Amino acid sequence: MTETPTRRGPWIVNASRQVYDNKWIQVSEHDVTNPGGKPGLYGVCHVKGLAVGVVPVDADGHVWLVGQHRFPGDYYSWELPEGGGDMAVAPIESARRELKEETGLTAAGWQELLRLDFSNAITDEIGIGFLAWDLTIGEPEPDDDESIEIRRLPFGEALDMAMDGGIRDAFSQLMLMKVDILGRRGMLPEPVARALGYMGKAIAARRGRR
Template sequence: MKYYERTIKTEPIYEGSIFDIEKLTVELPNGKITYRDVIRNPGASVIVPITEDGHVILVKQYRKPIEEVSLEIPAGKLDHGEEPIQCAARELKEETGYAAKKLTKIMTLHPAPAFADEILHIFIATGLSLGEVCPDEDEFIHSGKYKLDEVINMIQDGTIKDAKTVAGILFVARMLETGDLKL
């Protein structure tokens, strides 16, 4: 079966500071024409900061789209021309005050491939040293240390609902369980 959709026309709908939206006219594998609304996003780096004693650093912040306070691993949008590892180091420092001796990329995710081209680059940060927190002007966040088991329990009980956090934490927990990650 053929799965490719040929783009016939691209129409810009919205240009914003975080993402753009396009309306695509596409030809389906059966020859029929349809439309796709697509969010274009430069991607982001996501960091699972883990201490030598197995604690994870999480950030708590209000998320306007869901009207809730969210507990998450640190993350941030890639700046134009920025490498994901540079973004990871920058965002870790900005959001938590921590610097990492080592950043290791563990996975790449498409969080919403049905309608967005965003790519998340997920890193483990180890060898942490605490400095000064310096969030962006529009960020009001608080960071804290949590036992990994406690974080997994918060995923299971629905306290943590953020997809990138769920994926990153469960992947790191699995790496620790299998011995692929040693602290």
């Protein structure tokens, strides 16, 4: 427990203590003076790993989803390939590993897609999403605690699932929507733009920048 007052922006942290710790997360409580000058209690969940996600796109314009039961919400979830990475490892290497483990896919083409914070009022978890293409199919290598179903479908159908609630996972929704936005703006890598039917927009965008 620490009791030396420190500042976090407009907050004053008067004391801090760790209340829970395991391999994946650490929960701390902070006695604070809030920006309005009143005393309060703030709980923070520190996530020890980096979240990585992948939008794998093949030459036919299809993507891969993985289905699994999510313990916290007790429901079955369709998502893009995602997982946790060691903070000491390059994010793209963790993304390569997760893609292979969950789908069996490897990719020759990679591009960072987005970076985001998850529930930043209560946790410091960070996510990095990648676009992957030029895919090679192999055998999945799931972890012992994973029971995963794999589904290949057209990108447009996956995007519809993100829009209508068929995909509830926020990370997956944002990655799919980002790909669509980049495609409409002519900003996707050429092989992906061609596969997903955005190639005309990419050509128009290049001409507009001349």
